[in-house]
Amino acid sequence: MTGVVIFLCAAAVAPLLFIFGNLVAKGASSIDWSFFVKNPVPAGQNGGGVAHAIVGTGIVVGLACAIGLPIGVGAGIFLAEYGSGKLGWTVRFLADVLNGTPSIVVGIFAWTWLVKPAGHFSALAGGAALAVLMIPMLARTTEEMVRLVPNSLREAALALGYPRWRTSLRVIVRTALGGIVTGALVAIARAAGETAPLLFTALGNLNFSTNIFQPMQTLSLQIFVYATGPFEEWHRLAWASALVLMGMVLILSIAARWVTRQRHGAR
């Protein structure tokens, strides 16, 4: 029995190790300083980097956070503190449906509502599409975390003469903050790796750009373009980009773990 469990555990972990090992094997050799700071060179030539995609990922994910964090966390607090009625039930149901919506569908909608009316692809539309994916995750994890705060603390604050909203912010959210930050980091990690919704929105860009109203490259789009391209040099860079993206997600996951540990360790 123990043997079976060990085998199943190994089977669960094996794909991750295999992927990471493969990425390191194929991508690590291409990663040097210029990979991070240089922009791509014309197709067919050797060298160049993905600075534009790294910066682009930062900007697009940053936009997604700027739009998604206030809405998602705010909705989560609302659901936990005031969400017992019909409105709460509706919001919760919609969030769950949205959470299960394939990301490519979100991309098509972002294209229909943001890209088409504006007449061109843009990083902002990409950020908005990612925000739509982040909001339900953020709302539900925030709700869970706020609900974990014992009701006795809520009552204690109210008995001190705190108004309801102030109780929510000063006592409840502050107590749940570690969990909310963890949830946010997980949502950001997930958004950073999304490709499908960005194909219709941020589109990609072979040049360095920080204009959020214009198309922008991200690491995920870079991998898509380079991996499906005809050049050996591009494949090499795709592997390296994948390794960098994986590294970023890993760092966010570790940060999320660390925040959780801090919260429980503080006691």
Next chain:
Amino acid sequence: MAPDNSLVRLETKRLTALFGRTAAVHEASVFFPTNTVTAIIGPSGCGKSTFLRCLNRMHELSEGGWVTGSVLLDGEDIYDSAVNPVVIRRQIGMVFQRPTPFPTMTIYENVAAGLRVNGRLPRADVDMAVERALRQAALWDEVKDRLQGSAVDLSGGQQQRLCIARAVAPRPEVLLLDEPTASLDPAGTLRIEELCIELKQRYTIVIVTHNMQQAARVSDYTAFFYMGKLVEVNRTTSLFTRPKQPQTEAYITGRFG
């Protein structure tokens, strides 16, 4: 019961507390004279905690909670539609069964928590109020060197005294204690009981307890509740030595409850 000569700080008039359509307390009328301790006793589920929570408008925060009748604080009905319940809760402090320090705040911040709800105060004023409250709660000597430490590192008894300090820091008129020693060991219980007797110099205290010895030790008046009804209220010595109602006698002699 006539409140012999002393002023009445708080008074309930035919107070009925309901959850939806079910009444948990029926038409209870009680006086709470200034600078006295009144104990509310009775078996579990008799409505004593619910009654207490009506006195600072906490009951209405429970699911389906509402009241009829009135509660007069210095002669003014706290259930008047012009009254803001948040303001009432600042005048009538409350301490709960389990210690509830705010885990993200330091000891200092916990005590100061209720002071800042009225807006910013000068730092020196807050410092003074925190020290005064901690001294009143008999906790100052134990925590004065670690005011910036975490409140959850204190022992259970210290946490409960911290909650008392937090409740008295904004100088309320009335202090409500809902079984404050239920989760404490005998030593912690004794400290809180001594504190009750000290604090009544400044405040009017109402304490809910399931422990009759405790009621006899700390209170001047005792109200006995049974099945949501106020059975009897009298001076503690009279109630325990010469109960007027057979139910009271049965309860205090340990025949039920």
